[in-house]
Amino acid sequence: MSDCLFCKIVNQEIPTNIIAENENVLAFNDINPQAPVHVLIIPKEHIPTTLDLNENNYQVLSEMGKMANEISKDFELQEGYRWVVNTNKYGGQAVYHIHLHLLGGRQMSWPPG
Numbered sequence: 001m002s003d004c005l006f007c008k009i010v011n012q013e014i015p016t017n018i019i020a021e022n023e024n025v026l027a028f029n030d031i032n033p034q035a036p037v038h039v040l041i042i043p044k045e046h047i048p049t050t051l052d053l054n055e056n057n058y059q060v061l062s063e064m065g066k067m068a069n070e071i072s073k074d075f076e077l078q079e080g081y082r083w084v085v086n087t088n089k090y091g092g093q094a095v096y097h098i099h100l101h102l103l104g105g106r107q108m109s110w111p112p113g
């Protein structure tokens with residue numbers, strides 16, 4: 001998708017601080033961190049929301065989770081962290097390319113806003 005911010009990051013049209021990468025998944029620092037560690041893990045394929053997942057691409061969620069776990073170990077987040085995926089308006093989604101927020105390095109509160 002030519003007008004998608006995260007596709008531009010995948011295609012290196014916008015510079016970013018890459019944390020990890022493989023064939024299907026990319027992780028980079030959130031530009032507006034909400035915790036000492038705030039990494040976004042995205043599929044390289046353009047999938048707008050979790051509602052657009054289907055039998056052909058569900059497996060990318062596993063790949064995103066695997067990368068998030070590896071990163072959580074790199075950042076020594078064994079005491080805990082939070083994964084967040086926002087979907088559509090009520091979920092508070094701002095960028096319509098699926099992303100997993102990995103937040104850590106401080107105590108999280110509940111319920112979320």
Ligand code: AMP
Nearest residue numbers: 016029030031032086092093094095096
């Ligand atoms: P969401 O509200 O779940 O769609 O989150 C979108 C996230 O993308 C926010 O946390 C933003 O701070 C982050 N973001 C927006 N632009 C960039 C960028 N150029 N590089 C890294 N993170 C970004």
Ligand code: ZN
Nearest residue numbers: 004007046097
């Ligand atoms: Zn995209």
